[in-house]
Structure formats: C-alpha cells, structure tokens
Amino acid sequence: MKKNNYDKLLLSAYIDGELSQAEKKYIEEKIKSSLELQKELADLKKLKDITSSSIDRISDSPFFETRLFANLNSNSNEKRNFRKWIPAVSFSVITIALMLFLKFNPNLIDEVIEEQKTNIAGFYKENLQPLLYAANLTNEDIFNFAFNQELPLDSTNQQVLKLGYNEKGIEYFEIKKAMSVSEEDNFEKFVAALDLNDKEVEMIDSIIGSYSEQLSGMVLVNDKNSVAISPNIWNTRKAILADILSFAKKHAASDYYKMVPEAIAIADDKSVLAWVSESKSVKDDKYIFCTPDSIFREAFEFDYVAFNKEMENVSRELAEANKHLKKNAEFRFKIDTDITNDDNAKQWQKQFEVSVDTNLVKVFVQGIDKDIPDFPEFPEIDFPDFDSIAIIIREHTNNISTVSPRVPNVPDVKRRDNKKKFDVDVKTGNQKKRRNAGINLDSLMRQNNLIADSIHSEQMKMYEKKSKSDGTDLYYDNGLILEHNKELKKEMDELRKELKKFREDMNKTQTDSSKNRNIKKVILKPIEI
C-alpha cells in the first residue's frame, strides 16, 4: 500500500516532468507492467488538463498602473488612510465650527439678511425729495388735509394722498386721483365763520403755515418711483386739527360753539398745546417706503434745511435762466401698477396690506399712530374725536359758503334767448361739488320719466313754442304729451317758488356779507413755501 502510494506520488511528479532520470526510468518500467498505474496515469493527465484549463487568465486591468502610481505618490499606507478621511474630517470640522459660531452668534444670518435689506433700501432711498414741495402747499391745502385727510400730491391736483382708517381701525394711506377737484375755500369760510379780526387771521395763518415744512418732509419721492411716507403724518394731521380747533375755541369761542356742540368741544387748551408741540418735536425716522418691488419700513432722515437751501439756489438759477420753465414744471407721480399682492408679500402682510389699482395705491399700515417702536408716547389726554368735530365743522363751513360774498348773484334764474333753457346756479351746502353745474329743465323732465325719449326733441320744440308765446306759463295741449304733464306742471310750480325764495334770501345776505370783504382780502394772500 505504501509502495503503491509512493508510485502514485512519483506518477504525479512524472506528469509534471519533475523526476530525476533514475526515478523516471523506474516509474516508466512500472507503468508498462501495471494496468492500474496506466489507468492512474491517464486519470492524472486528464485531471491535470482539466485543472490547467479550468481557470482562465485574469482579465486586463487597464488602469492598474495609474492606480498604483497614485497610491505610491501618496507614499505610505498610513498617509493614504488619513487622506481617505480628509473630506469627512474637514466637513465635520466645518460643520462643528459653524454650529459653534452660530450658537454664539445666533444673529449672524439675520444680520446678513438685514444687510441685504439695507442695501436694497439704500438703493431706493437715494435722492429722495419732498413731494409736497412740488405741490406748493397752501394754507388751504393744509387746512383741508386736517379736516379731509387728503393732501394734494402735485400742483395740478390730479393726485392726492389720502389717509384714513378702514373699518377695522387699521391705518391706511392711498395715493389716488382726486375724485373731485375741491376748490372751495374752506379755510376762508372757516375763518369767516369765526369772525376773526385781522390780527387773529394772521395768527391762524402762521399757525397753519408752520406745519407746511413739517408736512413737506413727511412725503418723499425719488426717481426710482419710490415713495417714503413718515408714519408720523397721521399724528401730525391730528395735531394740526387740534391746533386749529383749539385756536378757534380760544379766539372765537361763541362762533366756535355755534358750529361745534359744546359737549364735544376740545379738552383743556394747555394739554392740547403740549400735545401739538410734542408732535412737532417728534422726529420719527422710520419712514414707510413704497417701491416698485417692495414695501418696507426703514430709518431715514431727511435734511430739510439742506434741501431748502438747495431748492433756493435752484429756483434762483431757474428764475434767472428762464422763468417759464419753473412755471411749467409739473410733478408727475407715477405709480407702477405691477406691484401685486403675491406670495412673497406674506412677510410684510402682517404689517402692511396693499391694494393696487390702475390709478390708486392703497397701503394699510397697522399700528402707526399707536405703538410705533421708538416713538415717544403722546401724553395721555382724553381728546374728543377730532374727526367727528371735523365733519361737523365741515358741514357748517359749507353752509357758510351760501353767504359767500364772492357769488353775490346766486341764485339766479336766467332765460337764454333762443334755447329757452333754465340755467340755475345753485350753491347750497349739500351741493358743493356741483356748484356751477347748470340744471336745466330738460334733464329734470327726463329724471321724472315724464317724457319718452323718442318724442323728447319734438316735445321740446312744442314746449319752447308755447313758452315763447305764453311767457313763463308752461302749457301743453299736444297729443305728444303723456299723461303725466300735470305732475310736471306741479313740479315746475314748486321749483319756481323755491327760486323765488332763494332770490329773496340772497338779496338779504348780500348786504350782510359786505362786511366780510375786508377779511377776505387778507385770506386770499398766497402762501409761499
């Protein structure tokens, strides 16, 4: 058995060609005489073939050298291991550093954002100039602002800034086209109603005039289409109103109480004055900026003195160079209607509510005159509701206008020669906006649905004929006239009666008002800014 094994061992070495000559001779002899070894040899050769062909050569590795030299360049295994960790380590170090840094400087991100904001704000804050300067505020304008909360924004009075409170009590301002061009001399009427003497008129002139500069600095614009409005304008308006009312109360108490019920008259004068002077001294530096792409509140200081100086120079130069330029200069306030209430707006929606129309920008601002940060609180005085007083006074002053000496001829019923239309110039308190609007009978009849449109013109001819022959007596006997002509007749009679009464009244007041003429001249003095 052992020998058999030895033979097999030799056989294995034999097929590998690794036997010495003696061993080779020995085993070859053996193979010849042994079938078992012959079979064994065949098996072994077969096995060797199978083994050697079982494993293919490994496929080429084209990047083997590249990889190797990269590895060699990193020198040692240790270094290589370390390098493997460099990205991870550096990232973790950076992360930890950032975390620590932010932990101790939590405001960093806020500061970065704030800085960006400031940059943008700076862009829009450039070159801001008072808008109201261009509007050439008169005392009348300021007076109207105090009472009506509307400030003209340009000299042609096409646009106004309106302050107000919505139903929720949130402050808003809108920039819009003036709905009606108010030309009433409310201030004059007010002064007239108070029956002030010359000195007192001068006083109230100067009181109101003193606000002109303050107001001018509150609405600023520039060429980037941005508008800056000082929130303090809400309080300034109240201050002007309070100032006017307290002056009126002081100097013309009896006339004042005629207009204002005593119950809602102003509280103690001293506190009003204190309040007013406080409002004048407060310099709220946080303007509300409306720009084409954002609305924000930012600190801004307007150097009115420097501006005034500059404007003086400019106007002097202009006056010297060509005077007509200044005359024609007109400020156009452009509103970018692309401002929309998009999603980005959510951030400031808490603070602002903006609605934009083609000819109107309306911005609601919450908590403007109540809790502005850094805004010194006004003394706690229980003030009456200025606005309601303003309404009452407005009504009264409007009624006064019916006795205005400026229009001594009204009411007047004229008959125009050929057209036979009645032009009635009515100026009553309730019709202030249509002061000079002609009322003709034509439209009256139409309003009453007395005459069908189709036959209107023909009927008018008839009517004109009749009235020509009959004088003022209107009479219709034509088939074209509808059944309601009797009612028309009645109305016409009533109207005529009213007109008669008006004429009498006017004649009476004409004499009364003559004494107011002196005052009027003083008032009409134009106010320079």
Next chain:
Amino acid sequence: MDYKLNENNEEDMQQPQILSLDDDFSLIKRFIDGDESVFSELVKRHKDKVRNIIYITLTNSNSADDIAQEVFITVYKNLKKFRFESQFTTWIYRITINKCKDHLRKKNVRRIFLSLKDEEAEPVFESINEDTDIKEIVRNAISTLPDKLRMPLVLKDIEGFSYQEIAETMECEIGTVKSRIFRAREALKKVLKPIEKELML
C-alpha cells in the same frame, strides 16, 4: 493539449527569460541609484503574472487587483534593499504569495465570526445539471482545497511554475511541493468523483 501548450510556452519563454533577468537586475540597479522612473517598467513586466497568481490562488478576481497593488507598493518600498541573491521574479512572487496568505488568513478569521452565513455561501456540488459549466465545477472544487495544497497545485498546473520555483516562492522544500501537489490531486479526484463520467467525456 493544454499541458503541451504550457510546455511549449515554457520552452518559448526560456530564451527571453534570461534576458529579462539581466534586465530586471539592471533596472533594479538603476532604481537603487536613484532613477525611480524605471519602476514603471518593472511593473509593466510583472503585473500580469502577479495579478494572475493572486487570481488563481484566491480563485477570486474581486480583490486580486487590490492585493496586486499592495504587492507592488511593498516591492517599491523594499526594492532598495534587494540583495540580488535570488531572481527578482522569485522575490516578487514570494511577496505575492505572502500577501495572498495574509488575505486568506484574514478571510479565515472573518469566516470564524461569520461561519453560519458563510457556510451557505460556500460552493456546493451536490447537484449538477447539464447547464453547469464543467470549468466552473472544477474551479469550485479547487477552491475547496486547503490553501497549502491548492497554492502549489495552481502554481504548477496553471502558472506552469517548476517545483523549484514553487519551493522558493513558498519558502519550503521541493519534496514538500511534490507531495503537496500529489495530495492536492488525490483530494481533487475525490471531490470530483461524483461527476467523473462527465469529466471523462
């Protein structure tokens, strides 16, 4: 057939091998003198053989290149200490085989801890169907041999090493190589016994 081819290859290579020996030595001398650029030439000459030895020794191509990289890095680091006492090939193959042994040792250590899972992953020869590639069966059979037996067998039958070369590479006696190859063949025969007929066809 393959056997004969191998024999022919060996004969063909004998002439250039002598030349290459000189070349290896002269390259190494230049390397020792400071010209490290010649190392790439050495790599170029020997990488295929080294990679193949690893491949057949491990019967696994996945980690062959990684180990080959390690081999050449070791060569690079130690080349300046080369004493010209043996052929460069013997030296580099010895390094290669040692790296393979290291690898297998680590793998065996891992296998101890992962024995349950790995047993399932081990090649199984229980069932053989017609589609099974005979080469693959033999490869798997070889891979089941103990490292000690498998290494000389594949170096002999696949790489065509002589017993002398194997002994030098594996740092053992020629007699040991002879007997290990014999035992490897005996073991392989046993493993392949169930499919003897298919193999003989």
